[in-house]
Amino acid sequence: MYGLFWELSQQRRIWEAEMAAGDAKADARYANSRAIELERAVETLVMINMAMAKLLHERGVFSEQELETKVREIDLSDGKLDGKVRLDPKPCPQCKRIVAARRARCLYCGASMYDARP
Numbered sequence: 533m534y535g536l537f538w539e540l541s542q543q544r545r546i547w548e549a550e551m552a553a554g555d556a557k558a559d560a561r562y563a564n565s566r567a568i569e570l571e572r573a574v575e576t577l578v579m580i581n582m583a584m585a586k587l588l589h590e591r592g593v594f595s596e597q598e599l600e601t602k603v604r605e606i607d608l609s610d611g612k613l614d615g616k617v618r619l620d621p622k623p624c625p626q627c628k629r630i631v632a633a634r635r636a637r638c639l640y641c642g643a644s645m646y647d648a649r650p
């Protein structure tokens with residue numbers, strides 16, 4: 533009797549482990565496909581940025597040196613020259629609630645996060 537109970541409990545453990553392994557495999561596949569999608573999106577953004585920079589440079593809007601200086605200035609805006617920009621959450625210009633800096637519109641009232649005032 534005890535042997536049967538032990539056997540059933542072992543079978544259940546095996547089944548649970550197989551389910552968990554299946555879930556982990558599905559999660560890994562999903563994460564991998566998201567990484568590929570993001571990689572493609574980044575490549576597209578890089579290409580668009582390069583095209584815009586080239587056009588603006590060709591039209592004499594700014595030189596490559598000015599672009600590099602501006603990139604460095606923006607990189608340093610968070611206090612670190614590390615090729616990254618850390619955007620801190622900021623208050624909505626209208627309702628003053630704190631909103632993630634990457635948002636173009638306030639999550640709460642829908643106002644533009646870019647202050648129209650000069």
Ligand SMILES: [Zn+2]
Nearest residue numbers: 624627638641
């Ligand atoms: Zn708001």
